[in-house]
Amino acid sequence: MATAKAHTNIALVKYWGKKDQELIIPQTDSLSLTLDEFYTTTTVDFDQELASDQVMINGQQLGGPAARKVTRLLDIVRQRSDLTARARVDSHNHVPTAAGLASSASAFAALAGAASQAAGLQLDRRGLSRLARRGSGSATRSVYGGLVEWQAGNDDQTSYAVPIMEEVDFGIEMIAILIDTRQKKISSRFGMQQSVATSPYYRLWPEVVAHDMVAVKKAIAARDVDQIGAIAEENALRMHALTLSAAPGFTYFDSDTLKAMAIVRELRANGINCYFTMDAGPNVKVIYDRVNREAVYSSLADQLGADRLVVAKPGPGIKIWND
Amino acid sequence: MATAKAHTNIALVKYWGKKDQELIIPQTDSLSLTLDEFYTTTTVDFDQELASDQVMINGQQLGGPAARKVTRLLDIVRQRSDLTARARVDSHNHVPTAAGLASSASAFAALAGAASQAAGLQLDRRGLSRLARRGSGSATRSVYGGLVEWQAGNDDQTSYAVPIMEEVDFGIEMIAILIDTRQKKISSRFGMQQSVATSPYYRLWPEVVAHDMVAVKKAIAARDVDQIGAIAEENALRMHALTLSAAPGFTYFDSDTLKAMAIVRELRANGINCYFTMDAGPNVKVIYDRVNREAVYSSLADQLGADRLVVAKPGPGIKIWND
Numbered sequence: 001m002a003t004a005k006a007h008t009n010i011a012l013v014k015y016w017g018k019k020d021q022e023l024i025i026p027q028t029d030s031l032s033l034t035l036d037e038f039y040t041t042t043t044v045d046f047d048q049e050l051a052s053d054q055v056m057i058n059g060q061q062l063g064g065p066a067a068r069k070v071t072r073l074l075d076i077v078r079q080r081s082d083l084t085a086r087a088r089v090d091s092h093n094h095v096p097t098a099a100g101l102a103s104s105a106s107a108f109a110a111l112a113g114a115a116s117q118a119a120g121l122q123l124d125r126r127g128l129s130r131l132a133r134r135g136s137g138s139a140t141r142s143v144y145g146g147l148v149e150w151q152a153g154n155d156d157q158t159s160y161a162v163p164i165m166e167e168v169d170f171g172i173e174m175i176a177i178l179i180d181t182r183q184k185k186i187s188s189r190f191g192m193q194q195s196v197a198t199s200p201y202y203r204l205w206p207e208v209v210a211h212d213m214v215a216v217k218k219a220i221a222a223r224d225v226d227q228i229g230a231i232a233e234e235n236a237l238r239m240h241a242l243t244l245s246a247a248p249g250f251t252y253f254d255s256d257t258l259k260a261m262a263i264v265r266e267l268r269a270n271g272i273n274c275y276f277t278m279d280a281g282p283n284v285k286v287i288y289d290r291v292n293r294e295a296v297y298s299s300l301a302d303q304l305g306a307d308r309l310v311v312a313k314p315g316p317g318i319k320i321w322n323d
Numbered sequence: 324m325a326t327a328k329a330h331t332n333i334a335l336v337k338y339w340g341k342k343d344q345e346l347i348i349p350q351t352d353s354l355s356l357t358l359d360e361f362y363t364t365t366t367v368d369f370d371q372e373l374a375s376d377q378v379m380i381n382g383q384q385l386g387g388p389a390a391r392k393v394t395r396l397l398d399i400v401r402q403r404s405d406l407t408a409r410a411r412v413d414s415h416n417h418v419p420t421a422a423g424l425a426s427s428a429s430a431f432a433a434l435a436g437a438a439s440q441a442a443g444l445q446l447d448r449r450g451l452s453r454l455a456r457r458g459s460g461s462a463t464r465s466v467y468g469g470l471v472e473w474q475a476g477n478d479d480q481t482s483y484a485v486p487i488m489e490e491v492d493f494g495i496e497m498i499a500i501l502i503d504t505r506q507k508k509i510s511s512r513f514g515m516q517q518s519v520a521t522s523p524y525y526r527l528w529p530e531v532v533a534h535d536m537v538a539v540k541k542a543i544a545a546r547d548v549d550q551i552g553a554i555a556e557e558n559a560l561r562m563h564a565l566t567l568s569a570a571p572g573f574t575y576f577d578s579d580t581l582k583a584m585a586i587v588r589e590l591r592a593n594g595i596n597c598y599f600t601m602d603a604g605p606n607v608k609v610i611y612d613r614v615n616r617e618a619v620y621s622s623l624a625d626q627l628g629a630d631r632l633v634v635a636k637p638g639p640g641i642k643i644w645n646d
Contacts, residue, residue: 200531201524201564208523237572241524241564249560255578 004113327436552598
């Protein structure tokens with residue numbers, strides 16, 4: 001029996017498209033910031049008495065395709081450890097589910113950590129990152145704290161995250177604007193598949209990412225929050241242009257997304273530097289240097305409501321313990 | 324002294340990007356439907372007594388860059404006809420100005436028609452189309468009625484519109500949804516320049532258009548409104564993906580644009596076939612077969628208000644007369 005705590009991450013250079021659906025090998029590298037405010041704590045207990053895996057999320061029994069994804073990851077762990085016992089999984093998400101706030105990142109990182117530990121596997125962090133990847137692509141990065149790169153690789157062995165700066169020693173922060181915490185309509189898995197298969201622009205996405213990865217690592221080395229934010233904003237819009245140009249085209253934006261984007265641009269026009277990024281949902285994350293926190297927060301609170309804002313700082317990597 | 328009446332057109336396959344800014348030679352072909360409901364009537368009178376061109380639009384004197392664009396077109400006409408006289412231009416727009424409803428298309432087509440006639444130039448329609456092009460790209464197509472192709476060409480001689488089906492003999496119609504008739508913030512001229520210069524995806528746009536031009540002409544030959552609409556919707560979204568992916572990225576959509584798009588998709592999901600297209604502004608045009616007019620109209624009217632809707636049918640080509 002073991003427990004793991006893992007934090008979400010928000011990509012500054014996005015992961016959008018797989019080259020292997022089964023192993024979750026991405027088309028490109030990506031780079032993210034792990035956040036302190038959003039995390040998942042998961043306990044796994046393998047028990048011979050159980051007839052099937054029992055998965056509880058926030059006190060509710062999980063069924064359907066979501067439960068099958070958990071069982072698939074547990075199967076990988078069982079296979080590697082020659083275990084046959086079914087597991088009791090008790091997971092608590094401190095993340096609004098499935099609204100582009102990457103709850104699956106922290107959830108599958110925590111599951112990989114707790115299950116592998118409970119099964120007696122001695123995985124190093126690279127091994128954990130590879131295992132988390134099998135549950136959800138973005139979980140690959142949530143094994144590490146701070147700024148993290150997911151190196152695409154070509155197969156299960158070579159596709160894993162590496163830390164770029166685990167202890168972030170400069171002022172980058174994010175405000176998450178909660179726009180719609182209901183279930184989103186188009187999953188990121190389906191959205192990226194559609195983009196890869198049908199957007200005529202998708203074939204240039206690897207070039208866009210290759211360029212942005214070099215630029216963002218340079219900006220991180222220079223501790224240049226404005227440069228990091230500008231790259232992240234441009235990269236996000238270029239990802240969302242792939243959904244718009246798919247067949248059929250679609251968008252994750254809603255009217256509040258457009259409003260939040262406009263507020264960020266207006267703040268910037270008024271000399272308060274901040275930048276937006278959005279994932280596969282309507283929520284907007286605003287990137288800024290902590291010296292601008294008060295100005296950014298108060299402007300967003302005035303126009304959108306303080307109850308929809310969460311200030312998030314760089315967060316730590318995964319922690320795992322035996323219960 | 325001569326008067327011309329020209330109608331607007333809405334592109335089904337968009338014009339987005341110039342290869343020659345001065346001569347307005349587009350990067351790609353495009354294809355549009357001329358509409359009956361929106362038009363411009365313009366009278367031009369060359370008068371030796373005038374010290375400078377006098378331009379009235381809807382009874383208001385025009386100045387600034389807009390007036391200079393008119394004078395530039397008049398200069399071309401004067402040069403070709405060896406006229407030196409300045410002109411009195413009196414123009415009436417039956418189009419909401421500069422909100423993506425292509426008022427410049429009808430305006431510059433009517434100006435080209437009236438000015439060339441008043442100056443005694445004997446231009447055929449191809450010549451008129453080339454002249455209108457010098458004022459505004461989309462005006463190139465407004466010389467003809469119905470379904471019109473603008474062949475990009477390579478220079479002033481070879482870039483002009485040709486009629487595909489002047490008398491439209493099937494049920495295609497559009498409902499224009501007036502979302503914001505105030506001046507737009509980013510002109511189409513600037514928006515397309517930014518897209519050409521900074522969107523990494525722009526270099527695939529010519530391929531997208533080449534594919535869509537073949538497909539839409541086939542669909543027109545088959546009188547297949549659904550196929551025409553589906554191509555137009557996809558083409559429009561791929562054009563708007565170019566603005567989102569520019570540097571800096573931008574969008575012409577506002578919250579009502581997203582709402583109108585959602586209504587169209589919902590109608591279609593309910594078996595009422597209709598399709599959307601948007602130009603360089605927030606307005607949405609809905610394409611459908613006239614057998615669906617009542618169903619589409621009543622649903623849009625319920626959700627957006629009937630006062631914002633204009634039903635438009637295929638319109639005629641330019642008419643020119645001496646006063």
